[in-house]
Amino acid sequence: MRFSHAILAALSILAVWQSVVWIAAPPPFILPDVPRVFAALWNNRALIGTHTVITLTEIALGLIFGGSFGIISAILLAQSSRARILVRPLLVFTQALPVFALAPILNLWMGFGMTPKVVMATLIIYFPITSAFFDGLMRTPVGYLDLAKTMQAKSGQILWRIRIPAALPSLASGFKLAAVYAPIGVVIGEWVGSANGLGYLMLLANGRAKIDLMFAAMLMLGVISVTLYLIADALARRQMR
Amino acid sequence: MSKAPAIRFQGRAAINGVALFDPLDLNIAAEKWTCLLGASGVGKTTILRLIAGLDSHTEFAGTITANDGLPLPPRLAYMAQDDLLLPWANLRDNVALGARLRGQGANWAVVDRLIASVGLTQHADKKPAQLSGGQRQRAALARTLAEDKPVILLDEPFSALDAKTRSEMQDLAAKLLAGKTVLLITHDPGEAARLAHAIAVITPAGLTWADVPAGTAPRAVDDTAVLAAQGALLKFLREGAKDAV
Numbered sequence: 001m002r003f004s005h006a007i008l009a010a011l012s013i014l015a016v017w018q019s020v021v022w023i024a025a026p027p028p029f030i031l032p033d034v035p036r037v038f039a040a041l042w043n044n045r046a047l048i049g050t051h052t053v054i055t056l057t058e059i060a061l062g063l064i065f066g067g068s069f070g071i072i073s074a075i076l077l078a079q080s081s082r083a084r085i086l087v088r089p090l091l092v093f094t095q096a097l098p099v100f101a102l103a104p105i106l107n108l109w110m111g112f113g114m115t116p117k118v119v120m121a122t123l124i125i126y127f128p129i130t131s132a133f134f135d136g137l138m139r140t141p142v143g144y145l146d147l148a149k150t151m152q153a154k155s156g157q158i159l160w161r162i163r164i165p166a167a168l169p170s171l172a173s174g175f176k177l178a179a180v181y182a183p184i185g186v187v188i189g190e191w192v193g194s195a196n197g198l199g200y201l202m203l204l205a206n207g208r209a210k211i212d213l214m215f216a217a218m219l220m221l222g223v224i225s226v227t228l229y230l231i232a233d234a235l236a237r238r239q240m241r
Numbered sequence: 242m243s244k245a246p247a248i249r250f251q252g253r254a255a256i257n258g259v260a261l262f263d264p265l266d267l268n269i270a271a272e273k274w275t276c277l278l279g280a281s282g283v284g285k286t287t288i289l290r291l292i293a294g295l296d297s298h299t300e301f302a303g304t305i306t307a308n309d310g311l312p313l314p315p316r317l318a319y320m321a322q323d324d325l326l327l328p329w330a331n332l333r334d335n336v337a338l339g340a341r342l343r344g345q346g347a348n349w350a351v352v353d354r355l356i357a358s359v360g361l362t363q364h365a366d367k368k369p370a371q372l373s374g375g376q377r378q379r380a381a382l383a384r385t386l387a388e389d390k391p392v393i394l395l396d397e398p399f400s401a402l403d404a405k406t407r408s409e410m411q412d413l414a415a416k417l418l419a420g421k422t423v424l425l426i427t428h429d430p431g432e433a434a435r436l437a438h439a440i441a442v443i444t445p446a447g448l449t450w451a452d453v454p455a456g457t458a459p460r461a462v463d464d465t466a467v468l469a470a471q472g473a474l475l476k477f478l479r480e481g482a483k484d485a486v
Binding site: 149150151158161162165166 | 293315319327339341342344388394
């Protein structure tokens with residue numbers, strides 16, 4: 001997806017939204033019109049800005065931790081068949097547990113600050129990164145491995161010079177998924193218990209019937225997700241070249 | 242570089258109990274080009290992979306020995322139909338791959354000399370995708386030479402190239418690989434007739450040594466003896482296949 005395509009898609013969504021408001025004419029506390037939401041965004045820019053910074057920080061930390069753990073796990077899994085037998089079912093099991101169910105427990109253990117949100121994002125990202133990168137590491141073209149074998153290559157060198165570079169496109173697709181999932185984890189965490197972040201702001205605005213502010217916060221979340229996806233996508237494209 | 246050994250391949254191979262080829266005895270002369278010619282599916286690539294130590298799913302009963310009694314795998318270099326250049330690495334890094342995979346440093350002076358010997362100096366910093374098919378195969382030849390091994394295993398390395406490029410690659414390879422023990426797997430009778438010091442034809446009926454045209458390899462593409470040998474080899478391949486049906 002190109003940047004210009006993203007802009008086009010966003011404009012279409014706004015156009016559909018505004019058309020619905022014109023045609024169905026719902027009361028503003030059900031569905032505010034586009035100008036009203038942008039006005040709310042502008043009038044509350046300091047408030048929304050502060051909460052955006054918090055949410056963005058949580059997402060970034062989640063991506064860093066989830067990404068690092070995922071990359072390390074995938075390499076360990078690829079290098080050791082024993083690790084595969086032991087860890088793989090465990091990995092699937094952790095993913096089978098809905099992260100939503102963990103959110104209250106994490107809040108209970110770690111309080112209402114940033115930590116449980118970062119952990120949520122880390123957990124939700126960890127699986128797609130590990131899974132995508134591991135698949136890439138296991139699908140090294142056989143010809144390269146044959147060549148390396150005739151060259152009497154060391155297995156560490158094969159990993160570093162052939163298998164990891166050959167798997168980078170897969171890692172990049174893992175990060176594309178992660179860029180979309182990370183905000184979900186963070187917002188769930190903020191909904192369950194928080195005094196900061198866009199998720200908190202949405203709940204607060206909803207409770208006070210400030211629907212335009214709620215939509216403005218949601219708009220910011222959308223912008224964050226799409227921007228992250230575009231960055232991951234651009235990095236993936238650079239990698240392919 | 243140690244002196245190039247002769248290699249003897251004796252044995253039979255099967256896949257899941259089905260014989261791939263009956264017992265055969267293949268002598269690969271020291272410091273010569275031996276061409277193993279055959280149609281697809283007769284097991285010629287399997288023989289090369291067994292010698293290279295790459296085959297894992299074939300049941301092989303027999304021996305593969307060098308005449309000096311030393312182990313073969315550390316002394317061979319391998320080149321396939323696919324150039325196997327790493328797409329993310331430039332040409333110099335690709336040529337230096339072997340040394341780096343062994344955890345040794347690359348000898349850049351040697352790398353650059355080999356790139357020059359295959360005529361790619363001005364492309365040394367390009368990625369494989371920026372090179373033509375012929376250039377890529379020349380780069381693969383430079384990488385093979387960088388291994389500096391006495392035994393060279395070539396698995397149809399020129400078969401994906403157009404006729405002109407292929408004949409040029411044959412000349413270049415014959416020049417640069419002189420003095421090494423070379424096993425060339427090919428399905429192209431013309432290639433065998435140009436390059437071989439010995440031609441072993443493998444058909445479902447077994448292994449037969451064919452006559453080699455006079456003259457030193459690489460022989461001219463329009464040499465009458467080469468063309469006659471090419472015709473005779475093709476005829477033999479067709480009849481050998483017919484016998485088996």
